[in-house]
Amino acid sequence: MDQLKPAIEFLKQYGFWIAVGIILLGSVGIWFKVTGDLVAESESRASAIRGDVSRVSSVRAEVPTHPNLISHEKMEEMIENRQGEVLDAWSTVFEKQKDILVWPEKELTKTLIDHYRDKIPIESYIQFPIPDEQKIPTNLLQQYAQYIGEVLPNIAKIAKAEWTAKFDTTTAARAGGGMMDDFSEPMMRGSIPGGIGDISISGVKKGPLVRWSQGAQAELISELFPWQSRRPSTLEVYYSQENLWILRQMLAIIADVNDQAQQPFEAQIREINKLSMGRKVRFVAGSLATPGTGGMGMDGMGMDMGMDDMGMDMGMDMGMDMGMDMGMGMDGGMGDIDPADNRYVDPDLQPISGSQLRSALESDSPADAPLKVAKRVPVMMSVQIDQRAIPELLAACGSAPLMVQVIQTRILGGPGGAARGGSDMDMGMDMDMGMDMGPMSGAMAPQAGNELYPLDVTVEVYGLIHIYNPPQKDKLGVDQITAETIIDGETMAEKVQNEKAAANVAAPDAALPAPExxxxxxxxxxxxxxxxxxxxxxxxxxxxxxxxxxxxxxxxVQPGVAESEPLAAL
Incomplete structure (x- = not known):
């Protein structure tokens, strides 16, 4: 025990410092141990990350467009769903259209109708030039020509108008002129438009609700049925019937705007100046008229349509009409002019030939998909309308069963303006307006209509009517679409960029925080x-x-009035 006393005394004197040294050495050892483990773990994880980056880089180098498998499957599912939605919408509009594009079974024989029944699009069933085995017997073609002359008066009644033009060779000769056509017919009936004979004993004006001059009707006949002086061809019969379907719809739009009107003063649309469809409709930009010219500016039928019809159209359309009249008399004869040429337009509103249309219908290229979905028929209507009803006219175009996609709308001034329509331009004298001169005098002489209906203007509506083809998913070439595929004038990559830019423009402040x-x-x-x-x-x-x-x-507060007194007491 005595031997331990020096050690105990030593520990008592220096034990604290010995313990501090041991603790310090232990802490240093632990620090070195932990630091080494952390460094090793860090290096191990960094090495693993570098390995993963290297593997991803190698995959990107080998397959630049390599997608994630999960995202790829999800994207394919979304694409499939969207295709289904598009096909459902396409099927819906096609089925609705079948109830409108109906051949008249009461007026035409079943034999004739069977040649065209369910042949949509007709270009996929009947070739051009037409082979002998696809030609319809001449007696059936003549039957359809007679049907056209009989059905036009009934179609005019849709808009409560009166059909006075003749569907015969004489009409073809008068289509470019014939000043007395609008005057001679009423005189034969014993009355002159605007005269005493048009007023009943009760003071109510007689005649149709909507005026439609005989000259305008004759021009429409020449445009829609250029074969009227001869027998139509097999294809011309189909396109003529398609014209009738579209004409019915355009007149139904006018009737819809007029609603329940019984007298001209109740109507919103009082006169049809011009109806047109097909290759003579041009989507051209107008320009402002010179002030004080009375509507004779460069923005309407007076100059735009006049220059187009007399320049470009006279060169091409008259050549087409004459060629179809003279060279197509026997189902595609010496002229070999396709009646589908320039009848339809592409998505850029440019006319296409019949061969282009047939080629697109047979193609599997996605660039031709718009033409395989529907044929676009350009249409135009020029009417005299109460300017307050212009929105109703545009709404009726958009809600029609055979919908008119409005492209342009022109407001050309009052009923005495230069844009009174092709009928007045051709006749040179408008007898229906009380012997006033036509569009050339519209800037000089006041028209009676200006006083009767001061709010009336001449409005031209240019648009498209889509004739849908049967849904065919395999014909759209969806599997061939790439970022460089051009559809509707732009590549798919440009389309995506434009859509993103439009979305950013539409909501530029969406990401900004709300103000506090x-x-x-x-x-x-x-x-x-x-x-x-x-x-x-x-x-x-x-x-x-x-x-x-x-x-x-x-x-x-007025003097002498109590502040609490209401102002009504003053």
Missing amino acids: IPDAPETPDAGDGQPKPPAGAPDAAQPPGAGNPGQPAPVP
Whole structure:
């Protein structure tokens, strides 16, 4: 025991320092141990990350467009769903159209109708030039020609108009002129438009609700049925029937705008100046008329359509009409002119030939998909309308069963303006307007219609009617679409970029935080028992609104009137 006393005394004297040294050495050892493990773990994980990056880089180098398998499957599912939605919509509009594009079974024989039944598009079933085995017997073609002459008066009744033009060879000769056509027919009936014979004993004006001059009707016949002086061809019969379907729809739009009107003063549309469809419709930009010219500017039928029809159209359309009249008399004869040429337009509103259309229908290229979905028929209507009803006219075009996609709308001034329509341009004298001269005198002589209906203007509506083809998913070439595929004039990559840019423009501030509204400041006591107004508040001595120009000032109190007395008592 005595031997341990020196050791105990030594520990008592130096034990604290010995313990501090041991703890210090242990801490240093632990620190080195932990640090080494952390460094090793860090290097191990960094090496694993570098390995993963290297593997991803190698995959990207080998397959630049390599997608994630899960995202690829999800994208394919989304594409399949979208294709189904498109096909469902396509099927819906096609089925609805079948109820409109109906051949008249009462007026035509079943033998004739069977040649065209369910042949949509007709270009896929009947070739051009037409082979002998696809030609329809001449007696059936003559039957259809007779049907056209009989059905036009009934179609005019849709818009409560009267059909006075003749569907015969004489009409073809008169289509470009014939000043007395609008005058001679009423005289034979014992009345002159605008005269006493048009007024009944009760003072109500007789005649149709909507005026439609005989010259305008004759021009329409020449445009829609250029074969009227001969027997139509097999294809011309189909396109003529398609014209009738479209004509019915255009007149139904006019009837829809007029609604329940019984007299011209009740109608919104009082006159049809011109109806047109097919290759003679041009989507051209107009220009403003010179002030004071009475509508004889460069923006309407007076100059735009005149220059187009007499320049470009006279060169091409008259050549087409003459060729179809003279060279197509026997189902495609010496002229070999396709009646589908320039009848339809592409998505850029440019006319296409019949061979282009047939080639697109047989193609599997996605670039031809728009032509395989529907044929676009350009249409135009020029009417005299109460300017307050123009929105109703455009709405009726968009809600029609055979919908008119409006491309352009022109407002050309009052009923005496230069754009009275092709009928007045051709006749040179408008007998229906009380012996006033036509469009050339519209700038000089006032028209009677200006006084009767001062709010009337001439409106031209240019649009497209789509004739849908049967849905065929395999014909759209969806599997061939790439980023460089051009559809509707732009590549798919450009389309995606444009859609993104449009989305950003539509919601530029969507990502900005909402402004913070500061809390209302406290209102400490001002010392007189009343709360002190917050900083920035208008002085009580100032009338409300004096400190804020955007707020209306109160009505001043009149002398001798109590402030609480209502102004009605004054």
